[in-house]
Amino acid sequence: MxxxxxxxxxxxxxxxxxxxxxxxxxxxxxxxxxxxxxxxxxxxxxxxxxxxxxxxxxxxxxxxxxxxxxxxxxxxxxxxxxxxxxxxxxxxxxxxxxxxxxxxxxxxxxxxxxxxxxxxxxxxxxxxxxxxxxxxxxxxxxxxxxxxxxxxxxxxxxxxxxxxxxxxxxxxxxxxxxxxxxxxxxxxxxxxxxxxxxxxxxxxxxxxxxxxxxxxxxxxxxxxxxxxxxxxxxxxxxxxxxxxxxxxxxxxxxxxxxxxxxxxxxxxxxxxxxxxxxxxxxxxxxxxxxxxxxxTEGIRLKGVNLAIITNGGGPAAMACDKASDLNIPLAKLQQDTLEQLDRSLPPMWSRANPVDVLGNADAQLYQKALSVVLADDNVHGVMVLLTPQATTDPVAVAEKLVECSRTSKKPIIACWMGARRVREGRNLLTNAGIPNYRLPELAIQGFAYLTSFYRNQKLLLQTPGPLSQDHKPDIAKARSIIKSALDNHCYILNEIESKAILSAFHIPVAPTMVVDSSDQAVAEADKLGYPVAMKTLYSDVSDNAGIGGVHLNLSNENVVRTTFEALSQWLDGIEPTPQNKGIVVEPMVSSYTGRKLRMGITADDGFGPIISFGSGGASAKVVSDSAVSLPPLNRLLAKDMISRTRVSKLLAAFRDTPDVDSVDIENCLLRISEIACELPEIVELDINPIIADANTVMAVGAHIVIRPYDSDISYSHTAIHPYPSHLDIFVTIAGDVKCNIRPIRPEDAKIELDFVEGLSDSSKHFRFMNTFRKFPPEMLAKLTQIDYDREMAFIAVITQDGQEEEIGVARYAISVDRESCEFAITVADVWQGKGVAHELMSALIQYAAQRGLKRMTGEILADNTRMQQLARRFGFSVHRSKEDSSIMNVAKELP
The missing domain is CATH 3.40.50.261 (Succinyl-CoA synthetase domains)
Structure with missing residues (x-):
């Protein structure tokens, strides 16, 4: 490249x-x-x-x-x-x-x-x-x-x-x-x-x-x-x-x-x-x-636990309060650390984090405390706080701090409180590139930027792949339901249709039976078992319960008949006549230990579909406890979403109530993410309540609003390009070997590593112009955690003894002109000459053209004649580079 x-x-x-x-x-x-x-x-x-x-x-x-x-x-x-x-x-x-x-x-x-x-x-x-x-x-x-x-x-x-x-x-x-x-x-x-x-x-x-x-x-x-x-x-x-x-x-x-x-x-x-x-x-x-x-100083965290070293208890207490406000955990010092500090510090030191070295601490004492604390594996960063007391030399302490910073990879942040007496020490810290602040709250805020960067960098590296290869959603069925409604100019799906879409994506739903008479209502209630719930099937409104369209805990035949007649009269009196009106009977989904949750999708004018999760039930809007995230999600992102709500604390066991199986909740969020990515016509999806207990998760109420959506570009409605599962194909290579050509995903790191490290030295040289022995971890992440909006990588995968094996990869990256792309392709040595490269290049060229790119270019080593022949077969021009005679430049105009 x-x-x-x-x-x-x-x-x-x-x-x-x-x-x-x-x-x-x-x-x-x-x-x-x-x-x-x-x-x-x-x-x-x-x-x-x-x-x-x-x-x-x-x-x-x-x-x-x-x-x-x-x-x-x-x-x-x-x-x-x-x-x-x-x-x-x-x-x-x-x-x-x-x-x-x-x-x-x-x-x-x-x-x-x-x-x-x-x-x-x-x-x-x-x-x-x-x-x-x-x-x-x-x-x-x-x-x-x-x-x-x-x-x-x-x-x-x-x-x-x-x-x-x-x-x-x-x-x-x-x-x-x-x-x-x-x-x-x-x-x-x-x-x-x-x-x-x-x-x-x-x-x-x-x-x-x-x-x-x-x-x-x-x-x-x-x-x-x-x-x-x-x-x-x-x-x-x-x-x-x-x-x-x-x-x-x-x-x-x-x-x-x-x-x-x-x-x-x-x-x-x-x-x-x-x-x-x-x-x-x-x-x-x-x-x-x-x-x-x-x-900008390049300071990076490998965790979020903070230790504080101080010569004043009051400022340290203020720092701790601010750390709590910003969700920064104070490191629990290891026993060995406490014992070393005991041997080095005065008898009256705090024996905990914050480490109070007392008001008469000199520079040597600060240095000893800092060296010991930095060596603690539970500590990911240290804030050193100094107040200008009579026996304290701010410059000398700053010098020792600078010495420690040169030998430690953990970030150190300083707070030199005061003005005239600490000015020289603060200047020394600044010149050494150590962030320093005048107040403890500001120093903690500075550390919070590091923790925020650390946490968000972890989220950045999440590039969700397909949810499951074994339980793929029935997208065709869901699209058929939406198309039928739109053809009839209906933009609000009734509960039957809404739950059918959830079922197509494997979200458990409470069965809903449409009834046309009180006799049929009783018959269905008898099948389901009492108590039951009855609702109006009324697609023009989202809050059925709020207008009296939901009746719960119906315990016998007479109550069911009476409720049917009441709901029928209520529907007949509505002006104008609603679309898709009717009455349904459902099992009364209740659980003594169940928690009522709410999940859904809303369409933001700027960022497209947004997934929400939080407390459910009739009071959900009043409680206003929810977290939002952009699709696509993976399990880590789903866990993060759940953890940001107050209701997450109720999911754990308390008293005689067992904990909820969080995996089931995560699965539902992952399925909703799939819906958000695969069905751009959905502008609102509301599942409320979804009841979760120790055994299962069940969607009780569902409401979906749709709109026409027309675009030739897949996933153009999402702010983050999801895994393009529609590009997954199977081909035959080497005469009779079944091979999967699909976009790469983060979970492929292991097979990508095995593939790259299994290449011969000559193949590594042709692809990377390097014959490394161990593949760098940062390069592995770059190759597998890609942004599908600006790059693509197709891998060729075969399955042997139930295990996937990568045998080839072709990738492109969009160039700075946004109209062309540079490609690279590599095939495992034993699979060269068996059609793998041809299938990979075909997929790559076709997709680049679909994305609207106009030109594909690449660089091939002059002695890599096989790759030059492949390029010519696909219509690339091949010319020796004017800047480097060992490089051949290849280029192709895309249709």
Whole structure:
């Protein structure tokens, strides 16, 4: 795979030539300020002022239009009235401009007329192939190249932090604050409306940018959730990403919408999305830099247990309270650790965590305590707290702390309380790269960023595969039910239909019998056994119980007859006449030890289907105890969801009540995840209650709302691309051997490792240009935990003695231009020449074409003649690389 291709957004951030539209002799005009900022930042490229009203702007000649510029221009900066921008875009297109920054407002945020103007702009840009930031934005800054194309005041230092913000005003405030703190940036982007280039593509650029070590984001809403999530997940794998979102409450949402036309996402949904993306969320603007202070240093946790070393009990107590608030567990020190501390510390030390070394502790005592605590396997990080007492030397203690940090891989965070007396010690810690804070609560918050990053990175690596190979859902049956309802213009399924869909996905349901008479009602009740429940079958309402349509604990024949007549009269009196009306009899599902739960799916405008879990029953909406997550789920993600609810504490055994089998609850959540991924027509699914006890889980009530959905792209409705099980096929190789060609999944790590390490040295050399003995674990994770939205890997698998064996793999990764992909293919030595490579390449090329990719490329070693022959058979051109004679470049245009 070659990595030297220039990113398609480079003309936006690293242009060699720039034209500024609207620059004038008015020093306070937006375009003039931008022009001056570009000059003052030290831009080395060609710079052109465009304005038909002027001959010169400052020392620069001013051109009436781009047509008068007799030189190529890569980037256009536009700060003219909205109505003039489409014509300027046409100028840019005719001149071959590749990118633009539209500072002008008055587009999608300005009502219907502005939205029409925005659509016109997008059409022109697409026609000419112009990519642009904005409209209604502050601009872009790329300090390493001396490029500042914004109308913000002040200087922007070069650094390793990237900032992306939807708010230009917030950008200016952050930049002003950062200048006073001597904080530098690698890139600053104000996205504005994000009519074209959005978060996902900017994140792609920053992933490849060697100058960027961490990414800060201010988000108000999301236009393209799939691109956003895919970009975040790619970035978070290699660089810390910290996000602050506006609109956590209704007032904030209203304020965001006043200047932005993007979808403002519900806060709990956004939180779930960030967790799955592996990023850290801040609640306040200050959190952006506070988190970056910790994460940019490369500090990483291998657990979440914290130890505290202090010379003051009061500050330590404050730290413990904050740790409890943030769900940070204090490490339980091992017995050997306590014994070593006993030998080193004064007799009156605390003998527990926090380790109180007492007010007269000197630097040597601090060092002994820190060394012992860091060696404890139960401790994953240490906070060292110092108050400037009479016998304490803050500088000497800081020096010892720095010494310890050099020999320990565990993170150390310092809290040097006070001001004048601790200033020098704090400076020493800062220069050594040790995060330090003035208050214990802030230090604990700093450690919380590390724990959040650790937990979310674990969620990031979850790439759920298919739920079960043996109990596949009957998707065709479920789709048939939905199609029949939609054909009849019915968008709310009745309980019979809803439960049939649940059954198709193997979710246990209480049997529901439709009855047309009181005699039939009694007959069904006799079969089911008393007591029973009776309900109206009324698809136009979700809360049957709330309107008197549910009767429970019917204990005999007479009560059943009376209830049938009452429900019949009630249905006859409804105006207008409801669809799918009727009456049903069900067993009275009750359990003395059963817990009432609620599970479901809702469709978010930004992120698509969202799975929820929490307390159930009639009071579910009042109790408001639920957790949400994005599909697809696996068991770890399902466990995490359950643990985030209050009802999870009731699932354990208490008094004479046995615990609930949590595996059954997890299975239901996994099945609901499958429904969310496979049935895009479902916009609402509510299972309430679902009763769980020690023996089983049973869905008692179910309600589904649907809508027409039309897309040629599988799983386009989900924010995270699930495992594409529809690509799973069986072929015959070597004459009569049955072989499964399917996408790779995380669970394949073992067979992938066996496959790679089983390759001959020559096969390893051809594929990896390396003949390693042990395959690196991080590389194994990268190859099996893939993002199906931006890469694909098909493996060829055979089954021998009941065990799967991988015999080949073909993969591609989408290139930075988003239109082409680079491929690689490897086949086990004993299976070469038996049709495996042909089947894998066929699957890979076909899928790449289905995804809309236009070109497939690859690099093959010049002495790998067999692979070159395969490429030619599939229509690839084969040419020797101009840069490296040992490499053959192959390429194929996709249909």
């Amino acid at each position: 070659s990595g030297a291709t220039e990113h398609y957004l480079s003309p936006l951030f690293e242009p060699e030539s720039v034209a500024v539209f609207g620059a004038s002799q008015r020093s306070n005009s937006v375009a003039t300020i931008v022009l001056n900022n570009i000059v003052e930042a030290g831009f080395k490229g060609s710079l052109y002022a465009i304005n038909p009203k002027h001959k010169r702007v400052g020392y620069l000649p001013c051109y009436a239009s781009l047509a008068h510029v007799d030189a190529p221009v890569e980037l256009a900066i536009i700060a003219t009235p909205a109505a003039t921008v489409p014509a300027i875009f046409r100028q840019c297109g005719e001149h071959g401009v590749k990118a633009a920054v539209v500072l002008s407002g008055g587009f999608g945020e300005a009502g219907e007329a502005g939205q029409r103007l925005e659509r016109e702009l997008l059409d022109i840009a697409k026609h000419y192939g112009i990519r642009f930031i904005g409209p209604n934005c502050l601009g872009v800054i790329h300090p390493p190249n001396g490029f500042n194309a914004t109308f913000a005041g002040g200087n922007v230092n070069s650094g390793n932090i990237a900032l992306i913000s939807q708010s230009g005003a917030l950008c200016t405030a952050i930049l002003d604050w950062a200048e006073s703190k001597d904080i530098g940036f690698s890139t600053v982007v104000s996205t504005g409306i994000s009519a074209d280039i959005d978060f996902g593509e900017i994140l792609d650029f920053l992933v490849a940018d060697a100058k960027t070590r961490s990414i800060l984001m201010y988000v108000e809403g999301i236009r393209d959730a799939r691109s956003f999530m895919s970009g975040l997940r790619a970035a978070a794998r290699v660089k810390p990403v910290i996000v602050v979102k506006a609109g956590r409450h209704k007032s904030g949402i209203k304020a965001a919408l006043s200047h932005n036309s993007v979808n403002v996402v519900a806060d709990d949904v956004f939180d779930a999305a960030l967790s799955r993306a592996g990023v850290v969320r801040g609640m306040h603007i200050g959190d952006l830099f506070s988190a970056a202070t910790v994460l």
